[in-house]
Amino acid sequence: MKDPMAFLLWVKGPAFDLALAVFIIGILLRILEILLPGRAPNYAEPRGGEWGPGFRTIVSRSMADSGTFQRAAFNVIVGYIWHLGFLISLLLFVPHIAVFASLSGMSWPGLPNPVIDGVTVITLGALLGMLVHRLRHPVMRFLSTFEDYLTWGVVFAVVFSGYLAYHRIINPYPLALGLHLLMVEVMLILFPFTKLMHAITFLFSRWYTGAIAGRKGVES
């Protein structure tokens, strides 16, 4: 598409609607696919409740245990940095809040743009660090699949294209903004069908882990 404005209007219009539809259908499909088959009945006498330990585990597992931290300190620290950086720039950048407000009607205060800019740079650095670590670490490289690199690539592309658009490094601006939105749409489409879905399924898996432990009377 040679016309940057036509490209921007396409990604803001039909392409966004398509990506949003795939995202919502995909997420509901994955969640129902997990929940509807249900769990096998457990006839053992419960030694404790399920709900409390389940929710507690969702929070408690956010902190790496000391063994994991000692074995993979880089993964834990840098992983945390880019996850938090991504969430901050996603949820607290004023133009992003405007998008959420248009979709949900809910709005909240944002951070000053230079703060978001700094967080974005740190996020990009952390993401690059994670990739280098994955490539240099023999076990991680061995375990990595195409999907790992694909999801890293799409997340990096989203953040990096946003950085380029904010700094107006690509001209004209409609092309820069259009590319950023296109990357976001690619991520929305890939989200339900790749490991990006962990952003939602981690809640279920952690709750389930905690609930099983709680029922058995084990501290979670």
Place this chain on the structure above:
Amino acid sequence: MSESMTLGESLRRRGISRRSFLKYCATMTSLMALSPAMGPVVAATLERIRRPSVIWLSFQECTGCTESLTRSHNPSLEGLIFDFLSLDYHHTLQAASGEAAEQAREEAMRENAGKYLVVVDGSVPLANKGYSTIAGKSNLDILQETLTGAAAVVAVGTCAAFGGLPKAKPNPTGAVAIADIVKDKPIINIPGCPPVPVVITGTLAHYLVFGRLPEMDQYRRPKAFFGTSIHDRCYRRPFYDKGLFAESFDDEGARKGWCLYQLGCKGPMTYNACAVLKWNDGTSWPVESGHGCLGCSEPEFWDAGGFYRELSVPIGQSTRTTAYAAVAGLVVGGAVGFMARTHRDTAKRAHEPVSVDQLEQKL
């Protein structure tokens, strides 16, 4: 005004001092991003030129572009230069009408064949030629007829440059931009609704001085005036950078002159010279008066998602899409979940207990 009179003579007769003229030429040289050394060349050339023939065609438009130029401020050097052009045909401005007007156009075309400029404001309807006619001729026919001996075409205003309001959805007249029709002549677009007056005269001055159209961007706009965005030259930009935004037209932020992004300002995506040249003799411009940029010098600006919605907000049917997708997701997810349940139950029913002895017998 005599046809043989030079621009310098014309301006002197109207009381414009040489100092003012040189100042104008220096400003023009700077605005067109030419080397400062070109200033004297621009002045000398402009002073010597004789009245060029211009045919101004108005199609599906509101006359705002002509108003912008002729009534901007009075008297202006740009206005006087505009007056100096031999406007052999202009619906709004010419005294003649009907057949006499058409005769003037044909005469100008004949006498200045290959040399005259065609300035067009307004889009051309293609759905039905009868939607817009002048003296019984369709806009398309007049344009094609006038173009035959034209040296170059200047599309003034967003309607002529990109189709503008007439082309906005659902485009009932099948309106198109001039560049969609003109394929064999040099053409330049000066969009804006309306365009900044000095951008029109500056582009014409460039053509008169150098005999060719200035350097253009991908939308055929003169780069000198459309090379930077409103956002990059906006005096409210520091507030954008600090994250200080007006959230309504009468809140504290608006009173303090904060950034208008959240009120739908399209400055970040709009390329024009408003922030530098301003309007009404450099008095103000939309953002300075408290209203966001509408993005009027960009293609499709009427259909770009609403003037008061943030630039980042999607322009499609997000609410409807979400509702339909949620229903579809529940149906598809429900079906897949049900199939998984059925599969599990079938496997359970087909399950046959095997004892250790039976297993050992098989091994």
